Amino acid sequence: MSAFISLSRAMTLGLIRDRSAVFLTLVFPLMFLALFGALLQDDGVSRSTVIQVGEVGVLDDMSGERLAELSDALTVRRTGALGPALEDVRGGDADAVIWEEAGRLQLRYSAADPARAGTVVGLLESIVQTANVAATGQPPEFELTIGQVEDESIKPIQYLAPGLLGWAVATGASFMSAFTLVNWRKKRVLRRLWLAPVSPATVIGARVGVSLGLAFAQTAIFLAVATVPFYGLRLTGSWWLALPLVACGALAFMSIGLLVGAWATSEEAANGAVQVVILPMAFLSGSFFPTDDMPGWLRAVSGVLPLKYLNEAVQDVLTRGEGWEAALPTAGGLLLFTAVVTAVAARVFRWDDT
Amino acid sequence: MSDTGAAIAVEGLRKRYGDVQAVDGVTFEVGRGEFYGILGPNGAGKTTTLELVEGLREPDEGTARLLGRPSWPRDPALLARIGVQLQTSAFFDKLTAREQIRTFAALYGVPAARADAMLGTVGLTDKAHVRDDKLSGGQAQRLSLACALVHDPELVFLDEPTTGLDPQARRNLWDLLREINAAGRTIVLTTHYLDEAELLCDRVAIMDAGRVLRVGAPAALIRELGVATLEDVFLRLTGREYRG
Incomplete structure (x- = not known):
């Protein structure tokens, strides 16, 4: 050797x-x-959790396709009582709570994590807007086409x-x-x-x-x-x-x-x-x-x-x-x-x- | 200066470390086949002298010729003909006895079979699979000696080979050294055990404070100074008989 x-x-x-x-x-x-x-x-930011109290039309009537799209970003948990749901949001166990009161949608969120709060609010606003446009029966005037740039x-x-x-x-x-x-x-x-x-x-x-x-x-x-x-x-x-x-x-x-x-x-x-x-x-x-x-x-x-x-x-x-x-x-x-x-x-x- | 000359010819070696003159003008000659001892108290300069002679360090002054060739600067052709055992057993980390000697054998271009035979010569065949840090002091010294001898060198340097060994292990090693010397190799060893030197060495050089005080056959030195043992010679020469 x-x-x-x-x-x-x-x-x-x-x-x-x-x-x-x-x-x-x-x-x-x-x-x-x-x-x-x-x-x-997961890609850094995890999914947001929203508690739904009672019936909420815009969420309940959403198509299965749209639900699947949203499921990457949003988890909806359903419950009957508002009090404990609000406690969950205050305690940080959920990010927001949504319910209907006298025909109006109510959303409460915690501002403890501003980035997360912004995401939840933006997400639900867009759901409501989409529902509004759909309710007019007209095709939307502006459309956004989105796609993912996987490599970047x-x-x-x-x-x-x-x-x-x-x-x-x-x-x-x-x-x-x-x-x-x-x-x-x-x-x-x-x-x-x-x-x-x-x-x-x-x-x-x-x-x-x-x-x-x-x-x-x-x-x-x-x-x-x-x-x-x-x-x-x-x-x-x-x-x-x-x-x-x-x-x-x-x-x-x-x-x-x-x-x-x-x-x-x-x-x-x-x-x-x-x-x-x-x-x-x-x-x-x-x-x-x-x-x-x-x-x-x-x-x-x-x-x-x-x-x-x-x-x-x-x-x-x-x-x-x-x-x-x-x-x-x-x-x-x-x-x-x-x-x-x-x-x-x-x-x-x-x-x-x- | 062919191969018929002295095995070792040292002339006027000097080495200084800071304020300490470790070796102060050492001159001696060792003949072929001789068993030569360098004796002296701790700090006398034995190890430094040996390191200068081996070519491990550059002398400040003087020369050392081994088998007719200068040992400094480093000469690989000469190194292939000499065997060295350093004061500390120089082993590779976490290798077994057999792996150690086979590694050293390869450094000298010696086949593994010869390395295994050498392990047998020093009586370590049954310890072949034991790692160096699990060997006893005597076994480690024998392995270290085997690594120094594996390439069948003409000239062997041993620095305090029996230090720290129990009496049996020392005697065991003495027998081994005598066999090697009887096979025609020149051996130079340093020791501070005078009984060992008296028993093994053809001639000894007695050193103190970096100088060689006297060179001669143990029996001749004893006769010359009219004392009983080499130890008396040593004490007389180094002037330490009346010290605390």
């Missing part, structure tokens, strides 16, 4: 036998994907899968290189390798190879899970461009791991430092939620984080149908980042703990 294969094998065995490393780099991010993916199944609408899984994958790759690559550096320095494997007739390129090549293998395994598992019908991730044309992007991202985060490994004196300290660096970066880079609503200064911070660019580019090629034009600048930027950080890490590199 060649030195390269043998070293790669030793590092792979070390990784898969390290339960905490497997948990940290694979199981933990997958748990997030499974959980978030299930929690955010961001389903949560479409940013969750690339974002959580970016976080997993970042954690895995930086942790593994920091761990190897600290562990080999502490156990004097670095020194021992210096005294074996093996070239530094072979050792570094094996480490890079195993880290890329881990990153590709993470990608394969994430995509396999996210594309099951339950989560419903749909891959677009050039999705495979995510592979070179993930590879460049893994290199960038390996270089961060080298920097952490040069500083840390124990595997535990290296793990802690990696988390301190990567976790806030993941939050600011949109790994867990979109960053569009962040205040300007936070967006400026996230603008210098490599993970943000990795996440965005992977999302672009994976789910937005973009190609090389989205992947290349990011890949180049990540490689440049790798070169700079590795050069810094080489300057602070230590052979020994003392």
Whole structure:
């Protein structure tokens, strides 16, 4: 067996036998994907609930077709007593209550959530208007044709899968290189390798190879899970461009791991430092939620984080149908980042703990 | 300077760490097939001397030639001919004894079958599937020695190979070292156990404060100084007999 294969094998065995490393780099991010993916199944805003008290003509006479259309946005619950229904709205269990009184429609809503209140009021106004127009027996003068632009609408899984994958790759690559550096320095494997007739390129090549293998395994598992019908991730044309992007991202985060490994004196300290660096970066880079609503200064911070660019580019090629034009600048930027950080890490590199 | 010369020729080695002159002008020669000991109290500079000779660190001054070739700068062709056991057992994380030695064997281009045979030589065949952190101190030392010897080196460096072992494990390891030496390899070891040096070494160099104080065969040094044991020689030379 060649030195390269043998070293790669030793590092792979070390990784898969390290339960905490497997948990940290694979199981933990997958748990997030499974959980978030299930929690955010609906498109952010959930349906509004309206309680109907007694008979309400406009709702009761609605055609089955129209009811089905509305059911995406509105759930109607029927009840006999107004008092408890109003209590439900005040308590936040329902969004509005509707009833008929002396031939007039009455609607009461809670303004606790203004956006929700607006949706409910608007929805019921449109139902009433439609009923009014129908009552005239005339065809409506203006008609609105509506349709959905499926590609533009961001389903949560479409940013969750690339974002959580970016976080997993970042954690895995930086942790593994920091761990190897600290562990080999502490156990004097670095020194021992210096005294074996093996070239530094072979050792570094094996480490890079195993880290890329881990990153590709993470990608394969994430995509396999996210594309099951339950989560419903749909891959677009050039999705495979995510592979070179993930590879460049893994290199960038390996270089961060080298920097952490040069500083840390124990595997535990290296793990802690990696988390301190990567976790806030993941939050600011949109790994867990979109960053569009962040205040300007936070967006400026996230603008210098490599993970943000990795996440965005992977999302672009994976789910937005973009190609090389989205992947290349990011890949180049990540490689440049790798070169700079590795050069810094080489300057602070230590052979020994003392 | 062909292969007929000395196994090791060290001249005027010096190394300073900050304010500490760890090695202060060390010169010695080791012949082929010799069993050579470097003795000294803790902090005498034994390990640093060994590391300079092996080519693990760059000397501030002086040269070390192994098998006729300078050990610094790093020379992979030379490294293939020497075997090294560091003071700490340098093992890969979470690998079994067999996986450790096979990995080291591959670094030297040695087939796995030879690695397994070496595991048998140090009596660890029944521990082949045990991970390094589950081995006893003596077993870990024997594995470490096996990893140093797996490529059949001409010259072997051992840094305090018996430190921390119980008496049985030490004797066990001594027998192993004598066999290796009898097979024609040159062995250099550092130790602070004088009985060990007296028993194993053809010649010893006694060091203190970064210098070599005296070199000679244990018996000759004992005779020369008119004392009973190598320990007396050591105490006489290092001037520590009256210290607390």
